[in-house]
Amino acid sequence: MLLRLFKILSSLPLPLMHALGAAAGWVVYVCSPAYRKRMWANLDCSGYLSERHKVITEAGKSLLELPFVWCGNPARVLGSARVRQWEVAQRAIDQGRGVIFLTPHLGCFEIIAQVIASRTPLTALYRPPKMPVLQPLLEQARSRQGLHLAPANLSGVRLLLRTLRNAGCVGILPDQVPGAGEGVWADFFGKPAYTMTLPAKLATMSGAPLVLSYAERLPRGAGFAVHFVPFDQVLPSTQQEQAQTINAAMESLIARCPAQYFWSYNRYKGRTPMPGASA
Secondary structure, eight states: OHHHHHHHHTTSOHHHHHHHHHHHHHHHHHHOHHHHHHHHHHHHHHTOGGGHHHHHHHHHHHHHTHHHHHHSOHHHHHHTEEEEOHHHHHHHHHTTSOEEEEOOSBBSTHHHHHHHHTTSOEEEEEOOOSSGGGHHHHHHHHOOTTEEEEESSHHHHHHHHHHHHTTOEEEEOTTSOOOTTSEEEEEETTEEEEEEOHHHHHHHHHOOOEEEEEEEEOGGGOOEEEEEEEOOSOOOSSHHHHHHHHHHHHHHHHTTSGGGBOTTSOTTOSOOOOTTSOO
């Protein structure tokens, strides 16, 4: 039923869906105190509280564009993407050591995997939804030509590492809160956030370079600008410092279009360890 609805909505014009999404963003903001409180707290922590009105509308757009991105005709979806600086990714691919694409919850992050997979096979880390009814929708939506899924468990991590050792490409959302024991505490906009260690571990074990990416939502439903950015930092030796370095790289991407970050996400969930305690 849900999949059928998404397929119907996917045929509607993107400008219309974004206009409806902007209105829906305000409805959700007004009707959900918990959503509103978390968004304000995260914006205040990051220093982007002045962007709140834009954030509300962009959050709504991110929801209503999903049928288009997940279930739309692949040629139509890819046609909405203006790819910027692909040469950054191609140089990394040409090294022959595999590539780790790091994408924060910024803009239309769901379209990035499709853009990469249209140019080179990609295996993306995937966390199954908590609601089983969403499973068929997400699996079909994210399993497109050239795009493969790796579950967020031990078998999935092994698949990612095997892909990299075969000079393949993998995609990870590094600002997603990891499971217990799978991360360390590192500052994100000046506040401790439980941060995954997987990207740095994969880079260390495989020798694969990191490439940053984000998809900027263009005004008036004009599509998306998909950017590829080099990761110029050298990863430090400790896991905590590595996570901090990657968090800083994510902050630099978010600063490019802060209104389009997923500020309602519970990025700081979990119990922060006491000073001196192990993460």
